[in-house]
Amino acid sequence: MKQDTLTSMDRIVGTLQQKEVDRVPFILTLTHHGAIELGISIEDYYKSPENVIKGQILLQEKYQDDAVMGANFFAMEIEGWGGDVVYTKDGPPNTGRPPIRDFEMINSLESPSFDHLPSYQNTLDIIAGLKEHFGSSMPIVGGVLAPFSLPVVQMGFDKYIELIYEHPDEFKKLMELNIEYSSKWANAQTKAGATFIVSFDPLASSDMIPRDIFLDKGFPVAERTFQKMDGMYTIHLASGRATKTFNDLARLKPIVIGVSTSDNVKELLLSDDKAPAILGNLSGINMVKWTPEQTSQIVKDLLSDVKSLGRFILADNHGEIPYYVPESNLLAISQTIDQYGRFNTE
């Protein structure tokens, strides 16, 4: 591995500002893999911020990627709304039964206070611990479920679609609560030391909701949320295709947009030279079965497509690499970036 001339923070910030950097930055979005590194269960791993801090440091040392994850699992946000987290032995913690059971419930709902909940405090402690370790050399990623997408876990996707189409008053009420909650939670993470906040908003993808409905209902919600946020933010579509809404999302002024493996990164970058940087777009699910050679070839192909355009951070397309992706493939990504992602080697 060659000696890096820039810190990860320099590399990411330089890429966002369209300045010349030493190589294409990459973020592996490894979360529960830290439990594998420490040889403990995922549930035990997440019980202690010290475990996660240690895990994130070990993962970054091993793969030399350009950010660490301060916010590690987003199912925890359901606890703020009275729901449960379900732990598994081989995947991200998931949300349990949605806490909002009917549309009526929304009328008596209040935006939750999360200060007393250990999972929220643990996340803030993880961010602060990583900040203490890395200082300003390494971006620390915070994250929130975007207000327009949060109801998928608050009430279930089926009921939420019905809310959007058939219950305008309750929809409005829930969005007000979610804007207040999400911006507050984002700001707490920024204050703890997160470099930027990833707003996970799969419903901003036209795979999920038609563009006109997103523009009418989702866009203003995102706009108001970002206005209330103190720090930098990115939008991530969590595997949803960005093609139809990319230029709309760019108007929300995120620093980065995370796109799907089905999106053409080159076309998106060429569609608007003032658009934010793109994060993506390796298929995490397919990465499970790739060989290291295939992984390397896919990374090379992507780099040859977009490297010269700048504004690109290589990552998976979901915002979280699955548990079963083998270490050999992650090392292959890291080594291929090191070999073929440098700007001064060609």
Next chain:
Amino acid sequence: MFQELVEKLFNAMLVLDYENVKNILLDSINNSENQDFTSEELLIESQKKFGELWVQGDIALSQVYMAGKICEDVIEEISPNFKPKNLYSEKIYTVVLEDFHILGKKMLDSILRIAGFKISDYGFGISVEALLEKLKQDNPQLLLISTLMLNSALRVKVLVDEMKKLKLRTKVIVGGAPFNIDSDLWKNVGADGYAPTATKSIEVIKQLLGLQS
């Protein structure tokens, strides 16, 4: 005539025109003696179009769901008039394995009932162990499993292996995001079939159970 009606019904569902959907269906039912297709075939074909367009990225999942919901609501209202021509007696169950995301299963249950299948429900958030106990007790001919997370999808392999050990002959069809992304995954987990959309599952069920199309 059939394709023209399919198009009309599709458009009515797309704009959520409840009255129009109802009238097209009632016309078709009242006209059944003069046409060589059934009203459920008309409904299924229109919904199939939603599924296909969603797979291609041309329409959104919310539109597919709402089209299914409007059909269900209309059928409920006109239920004395709407009777599928073929009623299947096979014992079929649907389930969401280890997960609480039920959207896919809801759409599946709805279209299968329209197609004339009697669907029983194993619910959601169920573990492999609990599901095995239910399968031992009920011994269904077919189980349709919906998953959202990759680890739940991979758990199907554990289920299928255990079913083999127990000599359970239930056929397994899978669906959900991980199977849509990795086209070989359904074979790797040992499922008998895979359906990328709810309407596609009708064909797969008929094929696996040797039912007439």
